[in-house]
Amino acid sequence: MTTYQEAANKIKEADFLIITAGAGMGVDSGLPDFRGVEGFWRAYPYAKKLGVRFEELANPIWFEKNPHLAWAFYGHRLNLYRETTPHKGFKILLDIAKKKSDYFVITSNVDGQFQKAGFSEDKIDEIHGSIHYLQCTDYNCPSGIWSAKDTKIEVDMQNFRAKEPLPHCPNCLKVARPNILMFNDFAWKSEREQKQRANLQHFLNKNANAKGVIIELGAGKAVPTIRYISEELAQNLNATLIRINPRDYDVPQGAISIASGAKEALENIQNHLNS
């Protein structure tokens, strides 16, 4: 039996589906992952010029030190994610999910691509937050979390500076920031994610005695949170993990490894499900 056939069989047998995803899920939509410092610098040549790595730039300190630079990075990404159309693999996943009694998405991506592809807002846990929401840079400010839908940010990519006006907190007028968990971040407001996590817990309780399958896509090793979550869920739920990743495809015993890009792998799985 081929790996694809095996994966398709596990999906067919399952009552519910959990999808876990990292930055690699967006690559086939044309989005960059930040794999290694070279990968990050390819996506952001200006960061190379500054000599800062992803872990250094994705740090709330820049909103104090140089908010125009901080917003160049996040404003560019906000615009990019807004312009991006999720690739066909998202639709295939959604079709599979809808045929099951229940599904849930857990992602470290902040890009909102699952919502854009039609996944239900209350079936997604964005563990690192979302770029489509904002908060005050001051953790103690009571302004909470608000949608970025009316926020427009123009970026001068030549000088890697966001143009005025930068988004500001409606309460205290300090500069606002994305509601994303950054590195060394003690000011991230987690209320939105906590609600999502409560939805996830409810889903897990409801399906405690059902048979599940986990499809993981594009989760890297640099920040291995998603990989750990997938492995832990597989173990706790006694569910099969299907890991899709063209490079980091090694799996624990009992899991299925598909060494391919997300879109191609999902198209192949779909073909096997239909055959």
Ligand SMILES: NC(=O)c1ccc[n+]([C@@H]2O[C@H](COP(=O)([O-])OP(=O)(O)OC[C@H]3O[C@@H](n4cnc5c(N)ncnc54)[C@H](O)[C@@H]3O)[C@@H](O)[C@H]2O)c1
């Ligand atoms: N789109 C986003 O929201 C976005 C993008 C970059 C980084 N981030 C953040 O940065 C951190 C990065 O960790 P990460 O593990 O998600 O990303 P990563 O960049 O460290 O790793 C990406 C992974 O995707 C795999 N990959 C590459 N091309 C692929 C394809 N076509 N199909 C499937 N997989 C492919 C790579 O082999 C790698 O394992 C996360 O915390 C995340 O919040 C988010």
Ligand SMILES: [Zn+2]
């Ligand atoms: Zn404020």
